[in-house]
Amino acid sequence: MRPPALTSTNPRPPRTKWAWGAAFLALLLASPLAAQRGALTLPRSLDQLVDQAATIIRGHVVSARVERHPTLTNLHTIVVTLRVHQTFKGQAGQTFTFRQYIWDVRDRYDAAGYRKGQHLLLLMNPPTRYGLSSPAGLGQGRFRILVDRQGREYALNGHANAGLFRQMSQRLKKSGRALQPSLAQLADQHRSGPVQLDDLQNLIRTLAGNN
Secondary structure, eight states: OOOOOEEESSOOOOOOHHHHHHHHHHHHTOOGGGSSTTOOOOOOOHHHHHHHOSEEEEEEEEEEEEEEOSSSTTOEEEEEEEEEEEEEESOOOSEEEEEEEOOSHHHHHTGGGOOTTOEEEEEEOOOOTTSBOOBTTGGGGEEEEEEETTSOEEEEETTTTTTTTTTHHHHHHHTTOOOOHHHHHHHHHOOSSOEEHHHHHHHHHHHHHTO
């Protein structure tokens, strides 16, 4: 089954049909290291990401700027602010701001892939004592919201959702937690590629509600 033709919800200049196809293919085939360059993280499934996250939100990026840490001035960081549309775990106001450490020089020039207007679903780690945070599992807990030609919304993380539901059903059964049949089927059958946003949000609500 072919993946749906998707586009980002943040505004972009017009592109040719070929360019859109090539860009989306590159996104699907992105290496796990592409989420934040040079970072190695253990693969985690959605239930583990939800358990690890202190705050889970969906919203649009209002601003993203690279600056040095105010105290640890040798560290380069990016400060991202989102206009919050929905909160699934933790507490967030109308806006949510976090400061993330970036260690690769290339991330300083492209704001680690964060852009104004970008529509994201983020599973955020609790801040450290130095006020630093990041998506759980880095690219694994950072989902871009994409839209197909019919206007349906999909979510895709920095690992192209590969292994997002790996052994999740087995762990949930052992802990006495259960999913709705349709969500359980999705978790058992999905291997990689976009997931409908409504399904992902329902999974997150279920998992966060059982924490």
